[in-house]
Amino acid sequence: MKLSANVWKLYIIRFFSSLIPAYVIERLYWEQRGMTIPLVVYTEILYAVTIIVLEVPTGIMADRWGRQRMLVAGALLASLEFALLIPASGFSSFALVVIIAGIGHSARSGSENALLYDTLVRLGRASSFEKHLGRLNACDFVGAVTAALTGSLLAGRYGLSLNYWVSLASTIIALTFTLLLIEPAPGSRDEAADEAEARPPLRSYLTEPLRFFRLHPRVCLVMLSGMVTGASLVYIYEFWQLYADRLHFPVYAFGVLSSAIMLIQLPGSLAASWLKDRYGAGRLIAIILAAGAAGFAAMAVSRSLGGLAAMAAVCFAAGLMEPIAAGYLHHRIPSPMRATIDSFQSLGQNGWSALAGLGFGYLSIRYEIFGGYGFLALLCAIFFIGFVLLYPRTREDKLSNG
Structure with missing residues (x-):
């Protein structure tokens, strides 16, 4: 099979991984199975802790033993997650499920981007990474919107359990295509020898990423900006319902609003590569931070x-x-540690999300949900000012050869 097939297979995998109608009625289903709000909070904590503990180790495993294997492990655990949710009842069952979900998320994190980038390197198309990543995100959004619009209809007519059976089928399809992915191999024996020689010892997978960020301050600055933006977006996903309610937006239209929140990201993801080539990454990131603050x-x-x-x-x-x-990150990191360093970036975003949550939660209690979003405006404004001041003073990072 041709290596180029990896790209369209990743599109299909992302679509079916997001086509999960169970998420639309998740809290109702859990409540029916004995999960009160405090118990749900406990499972969310378990999920977060699992990801924090395993994010970097799974990235190391992906770099040393293969990104495709880790993606298969993640897809297999996603199918197991829904297979266990169908008969689940009580806290212990759901706690086991969220731990499995956290392990699966950690296995996939970093591996997908690394496999996509190395595939494009072998095809001589590394410069198109942003374009393909934007299309992957488009598949993600389309799958999630389709699930959101159809999930409530299915549940209303056939009951909540059907959504979980459909979600299980969707994850099995994603698993099937994940098994068909090809691990990108070096293009020649000399290249393979160079890559094997370049692979650092196991202990270096913890020290080298930190050294990489220290020696590449502009990469670090760009990553921090991405982390802050991603962490802030989490609080739109989690609390848009409360915000819309405070604005007296009709509840019957929440499904449309939920779809719009996801779909509005599509044009940006698809246009990112073209805009970066036209205006440059630095200028575009400054505009994004300013738009977030405003x-x-x-x-x-x-x-x-x-x-x-x-x-x-x-x-x-x-x-x-x-x-x-x-x-910006993947164009500049060496292939032998690509998934590990990407996992460090994901870990950092989760950390920023937790820190932002402290300020968001405190001000939301004092000044309603509006105060929480005011805190995020301040956070984005601080990073916008810092980025504008520091970006020109940091040296341009050299592109990696993959």
Whole structure:
């Protein structure tokens, strides 16, 4: 099979991995099975801890033993997750499921981007990484929107359990295509020998990424900007319902609004590669941070539907950021540690999300949800100022040969 087939297989895998109608009625289903709100919070903590503990070790495993193997492990665990959810009842069952979900997420994190980039390197198309990553995100959004629009209809007509059976079928399809992926191999014996020689000893997988970021301050600055944007977007995903409710947005239209939040990121993801080539990564990231600060500020002060327009602007900007930041990183890191360093980036974003949550939660209690978004506006503004001041003073990082 041709290596180029990896690209369209990844598109299919991302689509079916996101086609999960169970998420639409997840909290209702869990409540039926004995999961109260405090118990759900406990499982969320378990999930977060699992990811934090395993994020970097799974990245190391992907670099040493193969990205395709880790993607298969992640897809297999995703199928197991829904197979266990169908008969699940009580805290112990759901706790086991979220731990499995956390392990699966960690296995996939870093591996997908690494396999895509190395595939493109072998095909001589590394410069198109941002374009393909944007298309992957488009497949993600389309799958999630399709699940959101159809999941409530299925549950209303056939009951909540059917959504979990459909989700299980979707994960099995994703697993099937993951098994068909090809691990990108070096193009020649000399290249293979060079890559084997370049692979550092096991202990270096913890020290070398930190050294890499220390020696590449501009990469570090770009990654921090991407982390802040991604962490801030989490609080739109998690709390848009409360925000819309405070603006008296009709509940019956929440499904449409949920789909719009995801779809508005599509144009940004698809246009990221073209915009980066036209305006440069640095200028574009500064604009994204400024848009995030202005958008969250508008959400904080608005008491009308104009706040939802500001939310759309933030989502569009966030859709731009991920391909640009990920591309900037992958164009500059060596192949033997690609998944490990990508996992460090993912770990950092989870850390920023937790820190941002402290300020968001505190101000949301004191000043309602509007205060929380005001905190995110301040966070983005601080990083915008820091980025504008520091980016010109850091040296340009050399592109890697893959």
